[in-house]
Amino acid sequence: MEESMDHPLLSYSSLSPPLIKRMYMGHFLARWGARMWEFSVGLYMINIWPDSLLFTAVYGVVEAASTALFGPLIGKLVNQLTYIQVLRLWLLTQNLSFLVAGGTVIALLVCDGFRFSAPTVFMLLVAVTNISGAVGVLSTLAGTILIEREWVVVISNGQPLETLTEMNSVIRRIDLICKLCAPVFTGFIISFVSLKASAIFFSLWNIVSVWLEYWLLTSVYNGIPSLSESSQRRITKHVRTRSLESASAIEENESSRLVLETSGWKRRISGRLSKLPCFDAWIVYAKQEIVLPGVALALLFFTVLRSVS
Template structure:
């Protein structure tokens, strides 16, 4: 073989290798970012709206009890525990990012439309219709229970597809297109905006649904509104996502499965997987999860989902059962969402400030604890985060979970010490920032989990979260009466305290300390002067 042919083969090999790499450096233009935000906004709008309205549907179908709401939560969360790891693996291994995202969107919208039809059948029984209407079904408890199970089944599909959409967007698309730290549309900026979109949707979407139901005095109209909203948003969301994908070379590069050294990365048709292998895959996912450096703060975050004093099914059903109207509940929930939205502005500033303060104190050369523990691979440092961002995340996360403990304590005291009406007033106004640490801790997993494990980790993390969700729902079933809710509040506070202890211990282990006592001593001496 002559040298020319050898040279041509070498060039072809190098060209083939180059095709495996992103053709350009990551980053977004303003137009691309807007399209990305629009797609995410419509997904979150529908997810947050259906999450809220399903609670109202269940409360209307089964009034005067917490059992139905808790059972619905248990069924959905149990399915999430079993299947979330597979969803994460599917997102991780799917080569086409656009097809993956569009699949989650289409499946989600379809499940909402079909589920809404069955909710409409349940709420059309004559004992649940408040006034004469054209379409009324006779009362049949057995049929209602069967249709309820079917509606919950489509709720499972809705939740799984919503989870897949979130994993695909936050752990794949956003991380892929994020610019290096300090540049426009870097990972911290994108996460802040995405979280802000989530919280704005969490605020406005339920408000509009509540307005529709209150204005028409019909939960059935709320079902129709939910279905129409899902249908209308489908083309807008898909067009926006496709626009980002078409204009981003790094997103269009097909993902290849990690291959052993020396083998070609050629996708092969996936054989049918027996259920025993799927269970084994689930256990392997948990093995991977607990082998990462960030599993402790992840579990600490998951523990917060045991908290039953947040705006979810158990607490909202409790408020409805003790006589609070939907507009009052919606207004109180909106106040909490405003505080959460403000956290998306404060958190990036806090991360930068606390990271910068640490670096000024250590000059990045003293202890060097975070930079030398090997949590971030050198090849990923420029794309994920530098040491300053990591330290800022750790320190601000500690402030966030500590604030949640302080925020929840007076609520528990109020529920145990004051009258029913006053405890409600105190409860709805006191835990406004109960979920503020969530997205900052999610940024930690984006930073500290290797690129080839992020989506799988997110799937297992969702399963862990739902373990605590299902424990919370089971506890609610054990204490179903409204006068027993004070015990649920106490259990919630204990869970938050354990979460605080876990995260505090992890930060101390990573950094070797929690406070700079020498700085406190310097401040004390300065103040005495």
């Protein structure tokens, strides 16, 4: 509160519309590439192994499992790094991962005979496609956290209440437009050109768009001082928290060691798992009051709301 009082709050009119539009445009370019891959990957997998949905199902499992297991790690990583570090890591990892995935898909579509002549190479390319796609999705998650959960909140801080609502609605509208139009655009390429052409266009998109995305979003970061100030405050707070945690770590480890030695095997296993970041995040979520409504919404999304891609 004291830190926010040291800096005079910006008025609503002081927000630079060109910078806000640049943020929207950068977010649009990033989401467009992610939505193209989300729609196309199922078609690629079906074409790679015709008359079977095995590869499509495997990729879905890999992507969902990686998000569930490593999603909490992505959130912690975003909190530990500065905004500009997260931005660079997000754009580099997302576009490079999708570029590798697009390249392996092109190789699989062009060299269709690998399935019979070189099964080892074929399976290796499929594995690289799955891993690269999953890494790209995780990178997209980092970008979503950075823009939607951090930058929008910081930029709207001190503004009228409707500012945050308006910015969130625009961000959401951008994602919905990409989710609607990117598959249509990709479908036109597949229908009127070829599946290979769509994979080539997807790879070229990631090569070209990453530079424009970086320029747009870095100009926003450099043009809005509150972003750099908030980033520095986050890092300072994180350093203080880590110093306090390290000071009490020895006592906690000693006490936990004594508890584990005197407790049963179930408590030992839970104690070991709680030290892992992915399980620790789920334990924190399970203690929240909204855990049951959240699970109910997840089940509804799983059974009803999720459309087949």
